[in-house]
Amino acid sequence: MKRGYISIRTCKGCGRKAEKSEFIRLVWCEGALQEDLDGRMSGRGVYSCRNEKCKKRLAKKKKNAEASISPSWIT
Numbered sequence: 001m002k003r004g005y006i007s008i009r010t011c012k013g014c015g016r017k018a019e020k021s022e023f024i025r026l027v028w029c030e031g032a033l034q035e036d037l038d039g040r041m042s043g044r045g046v047y048s049c050r051n052e053k054c055k056k057r058l059a060k061k062k063k064n065a066e067a068s069i070s071p072s073w074i075t
């Protein structure tokens with residue numbers, strides 16, 4: 001049996017690994033986190049679970065990164 005190629009992605013919000021199809025791609029565009037619904041947006045994309053918790057965590061993470069603050073969100 002030949003297995004099809006599965007793209008594994010990591011949620012940058014919680015670190016969970018899963019198939020690409022389980023995640024949504026988010027792209028940072030002009031300082032805002034936008035969902036890349038058809039995968040065509042350019043820019044730095046990150047993957048997130050399909051829930052608000054991870055998306056919000058990502059937004060927070062980005063904020064910290066921009067301010068060069070140590071990742072205090074890791075507890």
Ligand SMILES: [Zn+2]
Nearest residue numbers: 011014049054
């Ligand atoms: Zn997640």
